[in-house]
Amino acid sequence: MKRNKRQRSYKTTTSTELDYMRVIKISAGVLIVFALVLIGSKLAMGEIKLNKSDENKETQIGYQEIIAGEAFNRKQDEYYVLFFSLSGSNYQYFVNAINMYKQYPDHAPIYVVDLDKKFNSEFIKKEGEDAPYPKNIDSLKVEDPTLLKISNSETVDVIVGKDDITEFFNK
Numbered sequence: 001m002k003r004n005k006r007q008r009s010y011k012t013t014t015s016t017e018l019d020y021m022r023v024i025k026i027s028a029g030v031l032i033v034f035a036l037v038l039i040g041s042k043l044a045m046g047e048i049k050l051n052k053s054d055e056n057k058e059t060q061i062g063y064q065e066i067i068a069g070e071a072f073n074r075k076q077d078e079y080y081v082l083f084f085s086l087s088g089s090n091y092q093y094f095v096n097a098i099n100m101y102k103q104y105p106d107h108a109p110i111y112v113v114d115l116d117k118k119f120n121s122e123f124i125k126k127e128g129e130d131a132p133y134p135k136n137i138d139s140l141k142v143e144d145p146t147l148l149k150i151s152n153s154e155t156v157d158v159i160v161g162k163d164d165i166t167e168f169f170n171k
Contacts, residue, residue, distance in 0.1 A: 063098050063112045068123040071113065072137050072153050079109040082165070083123075084145035086114040090162060094145070097169040108149075115144050133158065 042048045063082070066074075071081045084094055098110055115124055123140050125131045131141030134148065134155050142148075147165050149157035159165050 063095075063110050066111045066113060067117070068113045068120040068140065068142075069137060071111070071140065071148065072150060074109070074111065074150070076109050078149070078151045079111060081111045081113060081148045081150060082145065083113045083115055083120075083142045083148070085116050086112070087116050088144070090145060093162075094165075097166065101169050115142075 039048065065086075066081070068083070082094065082098070084090060094112075098112075101107055101110065113120055113123075115121070123142060125141040125143050129141065132139050134140040134142065136154065143160055145160075145162055145165055147159040147168060148155050149159075159168050
């Protein structure tokens with residue numbers, strides 16, 4: 001009788017496979033440590049906030065931001081639209097001026113258009129360009145900063161420049 005010898009095949013791990021696994025594990029460990037250090041440093045620097053209640057403690061802004069295309073379609077009969085660069089050096093000044101203006105009784109609503117936003121750029125008057133008095137959205141071209149008084153969807157007054165706008169807010 002012949003014996004049937006079964007051959008068992010065992011998978012053996014070679015030293016190169018062990019080396020690859022070791023490199024993968026070490027790389028993963030280094031990446032995890034790096035991510036934890038990065039997150040920890042951002043938390044310490046305040047770039048990442050875990051406590052969302054701090055966001056509610058910011059000062060209230062006394063205006064509503066709109067896009068330039070909405071300047072003539074507000075619900076109110078009379079209101080103001082201030083066009084200026086919100087990332088510019090005059091930002092805090094105008095926010096304070098608007099908040100002071102809002103304290104006056106019977107003030108008209110005021111809206112702000114950020115001229116830094118790409119979709120508002122077509123309404124910025126270019127240097128040397130002669131722009132007519134903006135009566136509606138089709139003729140709207142403004143400088144930074146400009147304040148429009150709009151009544152019944154038409155411009156009734158235009159104030160251009162920081163000094164003249166300051167004078168308006170100080171009335």
